[in-house]
Amino acid sequence: MPSDAIATVLVQLPEQPGVYRFLAADNQLLYIGKAKNLKRRVSSYFTRSLNHRLQTMIARVVDIHITVTRTEGEALLLENDLIKTHQPRFNVLLRDDKSYPFIYLSSQDQFPRLAFYRGARNAKGEYFGPYPSSQAVRDTLRLLQLLFPVRHCHDAMFRHRSRPCLQYQIHRCRAPCVGFISAEEYAQDVLHTRQFLTGHAQTIIQLFTDNMERAAAALKYEQAALWRDRIALLTKMQQRQFVTQGRGGDDFDLLACVQAGGHSCVEVVMMRGGRQLGNAAHFPQVPPDTPPAAVLSAFMAQFYANRPAPFGLPPLLLVNIAPTERAFLQAALSQRASRAVKIHHPQRGAAVQWLRLAIDNANLALNQHLATRADYQQRLTALRDLLGLATVPTRLECFDISHTAGELTVAACVVFDTAGPRPSAYRRFNLDNLDQADFTPGDDYAALAQAVTRHYRRALQPVNAAPLPDVLLVDGGRGQLRTVAEAVTALGVTLPCIVAVAKGAARKVGEETLWRWGDAQPLATLPNSPALHLIQHLRDEAHRFAITGHRARRSKARQASALDNIPGIGAKRRRQLLTAFGGLRGLHSASVADLARVAGIGSRLAQQLYYALHPTDS
DSSP states (O other), X not given: OXXXXXXXXXXXXXXXXXXXXXXXXXXXXXXXXXXXXXXXXXXXXXXXXXXXXXXXXXXXXXXXXXXXXXXXHHHXXXXXXXXXXXXXXXXXXXXXXXXXXXXXXXXXXXXXXXXXXXXXXXXXXXXXXXXXXXXXXXXXXXXXHHHSOOOOSOHHHHHTOSSOOHHHHTTSOOOGGGTSSOHXXXXXXXXXXXXXXXXXXXXXXXXXXXXHHHHHHTTOHHHHHHHHXXXXXXXXXXXXXXXXXXXXXXXXXXXXXXXXXXXXXXXXXEEETTEEEEEEEEOOBOOTTOOHHHHHHHHHHHHHTTOOTTTTXXXXXXXXXXXXXXXXXXXXXXXXXXXXXXXXXXXXXXXXXXXXXXXXXXXXXXHHHXXXXXXXXXXXXXXXXXXXXXXXXXXXXXXXXXXXXXXXXXXXEEEEETTEEOGGGOXXXXXXXXXXXXXXXXXXXXXXXXXXXXXXXXXXXXXXXXXXXXXXXXXXXXXXXXXXXXXXXXXXXXOSOEEEEEOOTTOOTTOOEEEETTOSSOBOOOTTOHHHHHHHHHHHHHHHHHHHHHHHHHHHXXXXXXXXXXXXXXXXXXXXXXXXXXXXXXXXXXXXXXXXXXXXXXXXXXXXXXXXXXXXXX
16 A cells, blocks of 8 residues: 555546656655556556566655656657656666667769768758668668769868779779769769669669670670679679568568566667668666566667657567557657557568567577676676675776877776676766866876866766766776875765776786775786776776877867967858868868858958968968
8 A cells, every 4th residue: 555645646646648757765766657647557556466576666665756748759758858867776778879870861962972870860961771780881881882882971071182082993982073973974873872772772783784784785794794793782782681571662660579587688670661771689777577568668668769750760660579558659659750650569470470580689689698798797706806895896987097298188987887888977077177286287196186086076966966886997006096095085985996907017918917995915816817807898998988088189179279379260260161171181282262262261361371371481
């Protein structure tokens, strides 16, 4: 029976769609859910028998918050946003929620560009997809280059070429940048690319066959052989990608959910225009004892909530298990797509054969995931034993510093949890704008102290509350270890273990020395120790994240620095110049007349700019 406080809340719940939130005594958010009828749905948790997972959750609920929405679709979107933000313990969570990639064709250009694209589709042009992974897009682009050599280069490079690039030499581009192909001929390659991406490969095969036969009749056997090879490649791609059933024009997704060893895998296979775009396995973070139907329902709600229709949210979703709340989910997704979306659990026919393939892929992916996880768990256990911890660590953090001669210093913090790297929790800190009395460029000790202080001060704020690590690693020796330990202590924070990873004299992998704060002697490790392998992985990831951040800042600074002190060149004109000439190198090679042709740059400013970039010519 619910408590008096909960009973009072239940009586007052409206019979409207919305989102509900269960809270524990410490105001911890336990669960976020959506409902077509809030009163009926929330009350059901307190009036029916529940499985062990839900019983554990409901026993901790002391308050219920609700948000009423106008429609089921709004409830679906709000639930998805709240789950992403708060990541409640009892919700099914997707670890990686990046948008799916597309193939982009800049069809508005005279010589359109074909490219990988991810993100909001704001740029003019055509989008084909979505594809289930970036690798699927890159594989398709690589094969399309062999079939239809449409350019892949950025516009800035295309506009300022004076001779063909390497892509032309290896027959993957026809050099429209220097006029080696007419606009009409290039348009044919673009048309064939579009036909293939929209599922009309058979039309192209027939055209290529006619070209091959004409070349052979004219005794142009080398040319005929090229057409033959392109036909073979196109046929191979078609055999691999096209659906063999009679519904070749359908758009639908296959979703198969399987469970083993306390883990779940949802395999998504995307079919668009009768073509299989590929598949991707997802491993949502699932509370114990969650049934497959509930996992699939929660996964679909989060997965499709922000997918663009019609590409990301097709009209038909074929599932191997009927998800819980199927009717509500179907209505919400239909509203999201502004057309009917059907969730179907087929029992016979060709769809069952496709689902069996998806199930096989899901089982294979889950087995591989479990094997990898078992190896990772072995490393965590070995780390526990090495450091003498009471329990297996659930959160590891590592700091590293990157700079060039003390300039543009970047500190990085990476996070590993029980499932491995957690990129969404990674953080970078720019450390070159601090008070010079406290920070000297190139002082790694001061940089570490500043980064650690900023990171954990923020983590301690209620609005940004984040768990503290069981193990804190720092790339460096005993000096860095002392600096980090003192910075943590100054914040009033107590961490179970702080360790420095010092490189050996030869700086070879496997010769690292581990220093734990509070110990007079280094930790004894073996080169092939699983614990050391985990520490090396964490250290290398921190180094990668720090140095990529530093390189990005350095590249940006070098591009801007040459234009910063020129009168009349502000941020807007600087962007226009760099875009027009493809960067500083192209800008340096431009004449006064070239500069004057850029929008907003007159002849007088062009002369000032030219002599500022070429002081020896003035």
